[in-house]
Amino acid sequence: MITRNDHSVWLRNRRKPSESDSYRKSSRNDRIDEQNDIATEDQSLMADLQVTLNRLKLRNPILVASGTFGYAREMAAFVNFSDLGGIVPKTVTGESRIGNPPPRTVETSSGMLNSIGLDNDGIDVFINKHVPYLTGLDTALIANVAGRTVDDFAMLAERLSGVSGIAAVELNISCPNVSGGVDFGTNPDSAKEVVAAVRNACPFPVIAKLTPNVTDITAIAAGAAEGGADAVSCVNTFQGMAIDWRRRKAVLGNVLGGLSGPAIKPLALRCVYQIAKSVDIPIIGIGGISTIDDVLEFLVAGATAVQIGTANFYNPAVSGSMATLLNQQLDADGIRSVAEIVGSIHQTTQQSC
Amino acid sequence: MNRDNSNVEPHSCEEISLPGQIEFARQHTGKILSQRVLADKTFAIRIDARELAEAITPGQFFMIRPERGTDPLLGRPFALYDTIVDDQGMPVALEFAYHVVGKMTNLMSEWESGENVVVWGPLGNGFPFYEGNHLLCVGGGIGYTPFLGVSRETLGTRLYGDSSKSSRATRESANPERRVTLCYGAQSQRYLADLSDFDDFDSSRFRIQISTDDGSAGHHGFVTDLVAQNLSAQGNDRPDGVYCCGPERMMAAVASICQAENVPCWLSLETPMACGFGACFSCVTKVVTDDGWDYRRTCIEGPVFPAESLAFQEN
Incomplete structure (x- = not known):
């Protein structure tokens, strides 16, 4: 939880921030220097960044998206993890998966397509090798799981409930790159069923990560809410493709992939806005977030927290700088808490009618 | 920095070593200092990045992108060509070479001195510090660039990374008999880079052999012909280790010659990368395991691999 005490170090700051500060290195040793660099002179940063998504409490709303932060x-070389609200590591499945043949990613205009194919070593290796490291970090761990059946998802949640230190589980019911990966995310009843099964199988908060590749994403969000989801993550990648016309071939080894990055931000914002307007469930906004303005746009649209995804690839220090930037921006605008700004576009709309 | 762990042990399923995961990698914003032409559509560019220059070693790489904008979006990986040192001999800038092939490299060719760029690194394991008697470096196209630093380090005329700070002992212990041969292949003369940076080596310990596919310079044919010639020599003229960087087909051919001649060979792979530090799982290559092969991340398990640890894709 953020208290004024936690930030007392910022009050000692003597330097104005510079253009390059968001790109600065961040390691544990020089972390205090960096905080001093980022904070502005004589400013007490005290906006309340803590957010609550039903049973999940986060010290700040800045998360990192599954599949963009490794394990x-x-x-570790680029981010001080205690600056994050939480970490969502790469999706884990029951058995190990070799993933899709390369090329697995290709850049497109202001975005990228990926088709990694849930390359991972399976739940046993995840629990034995990655969880001990992840739970030792000073931030919330939100495990991300994917299964082919409802029972798979429930089994994975059950396995994780035997491990201490997990803050929540996010269900990947939206991966466009594996067969059956999106089935649960494209039908409200299936979404409800899988969420309910996982809620029964584990004690921690459940988040459903939604695909935008549906006719009406609000219906899927409503299904997840009915199943007992604590929150929905919105959104996973948009299905797309790239073609090398000279070779008459798809660029990606798996032909189709998921589009992410700044190119999808307006599409993702629309999804968050629509869900916030019609479904009573906390939202974690995802889609092309790379700047503090992007974060605030998602909060205003109705997201209680956000995940930074593709930006981790091309600006690896960005996630670690975002909570401080958020604090500064809220402070500069006289906003005392994140909660005050979440969904504020909907209040405005109501008032103006 | 520990550079003894450069993937020399065979890969096993249980314990995957990640010698290219660099805990002291950093993200910097740095200025472009200069840009010069090396060959047709081939340039060398210097970036003011002291910390990175102090840490990086030959065969390691870094990612680079413009400071602003989202198109191009992702960073691009480049191998170190050389570090630039100040009057005290301390590295203050880094230089890398690139060939114009796509959106980013076209943009880069228009970059001017004074512009800011963002770089992160050092990344990857780099070439092992060579301790044999005669190293054969094999470069195809722009793949020759890591071998300036490799040659300097092997011949003891310059050290890189942490070793440069405690350089005296290492330099003095460098084997004075150690030799380097560079075989450099290009499509044709106009793509052959200006090699004057290699002029300051002692000619009794360093030589360059050139091949071009069209015969416009040097040997008429593939660089692999030169590799086979070198490995058929006797005594100290015969290299006892090979480092190779270039197109995958060339590297596969060099690896098979080395295997037949029973000479250890290391390959520096270039696979499409999104991040460069292991987060995205894009840059996978097939690595031999106990029960066949597995996709492994080139960026943090390599990019330099012992040739026998790789399962080449059949194209």
Whole structure:
């Protein structure tokens, strides 16, 4: 939880922030220096960043998206994990998966397509090798799981409930790159069923990660809510493809992939906005977030928290800088808490009618 | 930095070593200092990045992208060509070479001195510090660039990374008999880079052999012909280790010659990467395991692999 005490170090700051600060290195040793760099002179940063998504409490709303942060070890050189509200590591499945043939990613205009195919070593290796490292970090661990059946999801949740230190589980019912990966995310009844089964199988909060590749995402969000989800993550990638016309071939080894990055931000914002307007469930906004303005746009649209995804690839230090930037921005605008700004576009709309 | 762990042990399923996961990698914003032409559509660019220059070693790489904008979006990986040192001999900038092939490299060719760029690194394991008697470096196209640093380090004329700080002992212990041969293949003369940076080596310990596919310079044919010639020599003229970087088909051919000649060979792979540090799982290559092969991340398990640890894709 953020208290004024936690931030007392910022009050000692003597330097104005510079353009390059968001790109600065961040390691545990020089972390205090960096905080001093980022904070502005004589400013007391005290907006309340804590957010609550039903049973899940986070010290700040800045999470990192599954599949863009490895198992956190990969990011240790660039991010001080205690600056994050939480980490969502790469999706884990019951058995190990070899993943899709390369090329697995290709850049597109202001975005990228990926078709990794849930390359992972399975739940046993995850629990034995990655969880001990992840739970040792000073931030919330939200495990992300994917299964082919309702029972798979329930089994994975049950396995994770035998491990201490897990804050929540996020259900990947939206992966476009494996067969059956999106089935639970494209039908409200299936979404409800899988969420309910996982809720029964584990004691911690359950988040359903939704696909935007549906006719009406609000119906899927409503299904997840009925199943007892604590929150929905919105959204996974948009299905797309890239073609090398000279070779008459798809660029990706798996032909189709998921589009992410700044290119999808307006599409993702629309999804968050629509769910916030019609379904009573906390939302974690995802989709092309790379700047503090992006974060605030998602909060205003109705997200209680956000996940930074593709930006981790091309600006690896960005996630660690975002909570401080959020604090500064809220402070500059006289906003005392994140909760005050979440969903504020809907209040505005109501008032203006 | 520990550079003894460069993947020399065979990979096993249970314990995957990640010698290219660099805990002191950093993200920096740095200025472009200069840009010069090396060959047709081939440039060398210098970036003011002291910390990175101090840490990086030959065969390691870093990612680079413009400071602003989202198109191009992702960073691109480049191997170190050389570090630039100040009057005290301390590295203050890094130089890398690139060939213009796509959106990012086209943009890069228009970058001017004084512009800011973002770099993160050092990344990857780099080439092992060579301790044999005669190293054969094999470069195809732009793949020759890591071998300036490799040659300097092997011949003891310059050290890189942490070893440069405690350089005296290492330098003095460098084997004075150690030799390097560079075989450099290009499509044709106009793509052959200016090699004057290699002029300062002692000619009794360093030589360059050139091949071009069209015969416009050097040996008419593939660089693999030169590799086979070198490995058929006797005594100290015969290399006892091979480092190779270039197109995958060339590397596969070099690896098979080395296997037949029973000479250890290391390959530096270039696979499409999104992040460079292991988060995205894009840059996988087939690595031999106890029960066949597995996709492994080139960026943090490599990019330099012992040739026998790789299962080449059949194209």
